[in-house]
Amino acid sequence: MCGIVGYVGSRPVVDLLIGGLRRLEYRGYDSTGVAFFSGQTLQVRKSEGKLENVEKLLQADATRFADARSGIGHTRWATHGKPTTQNAHPHEVGDVVLVHNGIIENYQDIKAELARHGRHPRSETDSELFGFLVQDELDAGREFVEAMRRAFGKIRGQASIVAMCRREPGRVVGVRNGSPLVVARDPSGGVLFASDAQPVLEYTRDVIFLENGDVAVGDDSGLRILELATGREVRREATRLDWSPERLDKGGYPHYMLKEIHEQPVALIDTLNALLDRAKTDAFPMAPQPGVELLAKARELVLVACGTSYHAALLGKYWIESLARLPVQVELASEFRYRDPVVGADSVVLGISQSGETADTLAVIRDMRARGVPTLGVTNVRGSTLAREAQAVFYTSAGPEIGVAATKTFLSQCLAMLLFAGSLGVKRNPAHRARVEALFHQLVKLPHLLESALEDQGPLTQAIRNACGSVQEAKGFFFIGRGTSYPVALEGALKLKEIAYIHAEGYAAGELKHGPIAMIDDQMIVVVLAPRDAWRDKTISNLEEVKSRGARILGVGASADESLRSLCDFWVPVPDAMDESLLPFVLTPVMQLLSYELACLKGTDVDKPRNLAKSVTVE
Numbered sequence: 001m002c003g004i005v006g007y008v009g010s011r012p013v014v015d016l017l018i019g020g021l022r023r024l025e026y027r028g029y030d031s032t033g034v035a036f037f038s039g040q041t042l043q044v045r046k047s048e049g050k051l052e053n054v055e056k057l058l059q060a061d062a063t064r065f066a067d068a069r070s071g072i073g074h075t076r077w078a079t080h081g082k083p084t085t086q087n088a089h090p091h092e093v094g095d096v097v098l099v100h101n102g103i104i105e106n107y108q109d110i111k112a113e114l115a116r117h118g119r120h121p122r123s124e125t126d127s128e129l130f131g132f133l134v135q136d137e138l139d140a141g142r143e144f145v146e147a148m149r150r151a152f153g154k155i156r157g158q159a160s161i162v163a164m165c166r167r168e169p170g171r172v173v174g175v176r177n178g179s180p181l182v183v184a185r186d187p188s189g190g191v192l193f194a195s196d197a198q199p200v201l202e203y204t205r206d207v208i209f210l211e212n213g214d215v216a217v218g219d220d221s222g223l224r225i226l227e228l229a230t231g232r233e234v235r236r237e238a239t240r241l242d243w244s245p246e247r248l249d250k251g252g253y254p255h256y257m258l259k260e261i262h263e264q265p266v267a268l269i270d271t272l273n274a275l276l277d278r279a280k281t282d283a284f285p286m287a288p289q290p291g292v293e294l295l296a297k298a299r300e301l302v303l304v305a306c307g308t309s310y311h312a313a314l315l316g317k318y319w320i321e322s323l324a325r326l327p328v329q330v331e332l333a334s335e336f337r338y339r340d341p342v343v344g345a346d347s348v349v350l351g352i353s354q355s356g357e358t359a360d361t362l363a364v365i366r367d368m369r370a371r372g373v374p375t376l377g378v379t380n381v382r383g384s385t386l387a388r389e390a391q392a393v394f395y396t397s398a399g400p401e402i403g404v405a406a407t408k409t410f411l412s413q414c415l416a417m418l419l420f421a422g423s424l425g426v427k428r429n430p431a432h433r434a435r436v437e438a439l440f441h442q443l444v445k446l447p448h449l450l451e452s453a454l455e456d457q458g459p460l461t462q463a464i465r466n467a468c469g470s471v472q473e474a475k476g477f478f479f480i481g482r483g484t485s486y487p488v489a490l491e492g493a494l495k496l497k498e499i500a501y502i503h504a505e506g507y508a509a510g511e512l513k514h515g516p517i518a519m520i521d522d523q524m525i526v527v528v529l530a531p532r533d534a535w536r537d538k539t540i541s542n543l544e545e546v547k548s549r550g551a552r553i554l555g556v557g558a559s560a561d562e563s564l565r566s567l568c569d570f571w572v573p574v575p576d577a578m579d580e581s582l583l584p585f586v587l588t589p590v591m592q593l594l595s596y597e598l599a600c601l602k603g604t605d606v607d608k609p610r611n612l613a614k615s616v617t618v619e
């Protein structure tokens with residue numbers, strides 16, 4: 001949550017900060033601000049609402065600030081205090097100006113202590129209090145870097161802070177302790193700071209992912225990294241990223257989300273290439289990497305995740321149990337971390353997180369490591385905290401995902417799950433070898449099949465658009481499915497709530513009669529996922545139950561399934577004749593496009609839905 005950007009060097013900083021914040025807006029967008037030195041004068045511009053508001057504030061003075069060369073910026077996802085201009089970052093306290101991502105847990109103690117001395121912050125945030133701590137150190141005669149280090153020693157919690165000081169205008173200091181922070185050397189001289197690599201890629205692909213407890217100092221003499229605890233200089237290697245800046249733009253689509261839905265075939269190809277050894281011709285040949293061995297040793301897998309990643313974990317359970325006959329538990333990280341779970345001696349805990357920064361998922365991984373349980377991660381972000389803290393990591397290769405709603409990262413996570421299932425299946429379950437081999441041959445063709453299915457004027461996309469025109473006024477939606485269509489139904493309901501703000505529930509179709517069916521009337525749309533698989537006929541019985549109670553049915557099934565089609569008010573055909581393990585890969589884009597079209601009809605902010613942020617770094 002919250003995006004930080006900072007710079008000191010030879011480039012005009014105001015444009016750089018605004019461009020960087022635009023890349024980071026997905027991390028939070030309820031208020032924004034920048035601070036920079038124009039000559040020796042500190043300027044702060046901030047506003048509630050989106051980045052445009054700050055841009056307007058700056059327009060009047062654009063030429064006046066063309067000389068500014070050092071600054072920091074922030075886009076906020078509110079935790080402490082409402083999303084107002086007063087609570088927006090940067091916060092200015094005495095000589096100090098700062099931006100913060102994370103939570104200062106002992107903020108109430110700090111605030112009480114300040115109040116005892118008659119000192120009162122202007123905002124309701126925990127972040128501003130840190131400024132008082134630094135100012136106290138400056139007043140005690142310390143230099144800025146030392147003051148930052150000492151002040152950090154007085155706070156608890158997960159926080160990354162980037163700050164500047166009036167006494168040393170050409171210096172930017174960033175501390176990472178929990179929330180992610182990257183730094184990079186600008187090839188034309190200077191130092192870049194950001195919450196993730198995206199704002200930096202425009203200038204360089206060599207990025208340093210700071211460790212917890214690192215202090216990065218950028219000034220005339222370049223970049224230095226110090227240990228927070230001792231102040232000693234440390235060496236950190238840069239990671240070369242393969243994400244090109246062009247992949248961060250909308251590429252002609254009206255929204256990032258739509259672009260990312262259409263990028264799914266490529267995301268699948270790239271993830272296949274990253275996780276498999278494509279030089280081999282046998283089924284599911286995992287590319288050699290440390291995680292493969294750990295996975296093979298597991299006698300039970302515990303999959304832990306949040307939100308959409310949790311749905312990928314649910315699909316993983318179906319596939320891994322069926323193809324590899326390995327027991328799998330699926331857990332919501334936010335619950336698992338506060339239970340006292342029983343984890344078997346031969347279990348492996350695998351955290352799934354596209355961002356690799358989700359606080360609850362990370363907490364589980366840390367806790368399990370502390371208990372000596374082997375841990376794995378699946379993430380889309382190189383250098384993310386999950387990648388560094390799990391014992392071994394598998395990377396999906398969906399490329400940068402800017403839309404807050406997860407789309408291509410979800411399908412890539414699903415692919416990772418299926419690859420684990422197939423490769424474990426080959427080793428553990430010789431009886432199913434022929435089935436696994438046949439599945440693999442279909443799997444490698446899947447990206448092409450999906451690409452054709454997603455064609456803009458194709459039958460699938462047209463059918464979704466037609467249906468959306470008629471169902472947009474519905475009171476609510478139920479998404480139902482059985483087997484692997486059940487997690488897809490959950491994902492469909494989450495997407496619709498998330499970007500279209502329409503009430504939706506996802507259910508295992510067999511559960512409806514145990515209560516939720518009482519909600520059904522002619523104002524309700526039931527989206528029935530009934531592709532040709534082992535569960536189709538049972539799902540159709542559930543369709544009949546809700547239809548007879550007045551629900552309007554939006555059916556999603558095999559294109560040639562005329563008998564299912566005849567039962568539906570609206571019909572979306574998906575490609576037929578494939579191994580049923582692959583069906584979630586064609587059903588999911590239907591869920592994504594349905595939500596996308598309905599959100600567009602409602603006129604919501606598709607890429608930045610209200611109240612959300614892309615990486616949820618607070619619990």
Ligand code: M6R
Binds near residue numbers: 358361406498614616
């Ligand atoms: O980065 P993660 O995959 O760990 O994120 C988990 C959830 O916050 C995320 O999937 C969320 O539910 C998305 N907004 C879904 O579109």
